[in-house]
Amino acid sequence: MEDICDYNETNFLSWTHKDYRLLQSLWELHLKNEYYVSSPLYPVVTAGLMYFSVLMPWTIIDLYGKEWKWIRKYKIQPDKEVTWPMLWKVISRNCWNMILYVAPYATAEWIWRAPTVLPPLAPCVFEVVWQNLASLAVLDFEFFIWHYIHHKVRFLYKHVHSVHHEYQSPNAWVAQYIHPYELLWLGLFTATSPWVIGWFAGCHPMTNFIFQNFVVVVSIDAHVGYDLPFMPHRWLPFYGGSVKHDMHHQKPLTNYAPFYTYMDQIFGTYCPPQLAGGYKTKELLDWEKKDKAKRQKLKEEKEAKKRMAFLQSRYMDSELK
Numbered sequence: 001m002e003d004i005c006d007y008n009e010t011n012f013l014s015w016t017h018k019d020y021r022l023l024q025s026l027w028e029l030h031l032k033n034e035y036y037v038s039s040p041l042y043p044v045v046t047a048g049l050m051y052f053s054v055l056m057p058w059t060i061i062d063l064y065g066k067e068w069k070w071i072r073k074y075k076i077q078p079d080k081e082v083t084w085p086m087l088w089k090v091i092s093r094n095c096w097n098m099i100l101y102v103a104p105y106a107t108a109e110w111i112w113r114a115p116t117v118l119p120p121l122a123p124c125v126f127e128v129v130w131q132n133l134a135s136l137a138v139l140d141f142e143f144f145i146w147h148y149i150h151h152k153v154r155f156l157y158k159h160v161h162s163v164h165h166e167y168q169s170p171n172a173w174v175a176q177y178i179h180p181y182e183l184l185w186l187g188l189f190t191a192t193s194p195w196v197i198g199w200f201a202g203c204h205p206m207t208n209f210i211f212q213n214f215v216v217v218v219s220i221d222a223h224v225g226y227d228l229p230f231m232p233h234r235w236l237p238f239y240g241g242s243v244k245h246d247m248h249h250q251k252p253l254t255n256y257a258p259f260y261t262y263m264d265q266i267f268g269t270y271c272p273p274q275l276a277g278g279y280k281t282k283e284l285l286d287w288e289k290k291d292k293a294k295r296q297k298l299k300e301e302k303e304a305k306k307r308m309a310f311l312q313s314r315y316m317d318s319e320l321k
């Protein structure tokens with residue numbers, strides 16, 4: 001037990017551990033149920049429960065809120081409807097992914113992985129917040145690279161990532177409407193991102209548990225298809241949220257980073273988002289104008305090359321004659 005206290009007090013941000021009190025009572029609850037909480041199944045089960053509970057309100061809004069003007073005005077693509085047959089297909093894949101891949105993986109972890117050691121002290125709120133945002137940045141970076149490759153390599157797009165792009169207008173369930181191979185990578189990135197932060201800053205198990213649930217919430221947030229006034233992309237700097245990822249489903253060769261905006265801005269793949277009610281900002285209209293001009297130029301260059309090749313072949317033929 002002492003070792004664990006030392007671990008907490010000697011990590012390089014040890015000053016942040018002075019304020020343990022705010023989360024301590026919540027952490028005590030975890031300690032009282034140590035048998036369940038220390039099990040490798042705990043983060044998977046809580047993330048699964050979180051997934052379905054966050055999805056439910058969005059499912060009701062999508063299916064029954066078609067006449068609710070107070071919320072419909074915030075839909076990013078207001079002309080696109082979510083129907084039962086469409087939703088049923090998405091839910092089926094979600095469930096099969098859970099049964100065939102997530103459940104066996106969780107069981108294997110339960111059998112082979114040692115239980116998590118739970119320290120007696122809770123992390124402080126500041127530590128939980130910055131480590132969650134930093135772990136999300138790690139995941140965002142890893143997935144940006146994976147995502148870019150799976151759009152650029154035709155074989156990988158056709159056989160893996162195109163599944164997720166069946167829907168140009170996403171809904172909350174589309175977050176997990178993915179090929180099992182994509183699910184495997186996403187699971188790996190999600191599980192290991194807090195380890196990266198943990199290597200140099202020490203990551204409390206509670207921070208990790210919260211992160212597994214946090215990723216579920218932000219993944220659903222990215223796919224809901226609404227631009228509501230309280231959503232994090234409205235106030236969190238560099239966070240793209242639903243509006244940015246919705247644009248990725250509309251224009252798949254843009255906005256590869258799933259959560260933050262800076263990676264796409266650095267690599268020139270950022271497309272300004274469409275907002276509530278399908279509103280296009282001046283920034284987006286300018287982007288579309290430039291993109292159209294770029295496409296036109298490429299088309300003309302391609303045609304010129306084709307014409308040149310044709311003329312060259314005719315010249316060669318006439319020379320031979």
Ligand SMILES: [Zn+2]
Nearest residue numbers: 164170223245
């Ligand atoms: Zn998506």
Ligand SMILES: [Zn+2]
Nearest residue numbers: 147151161252
């Ligand atoms: Zn994509």
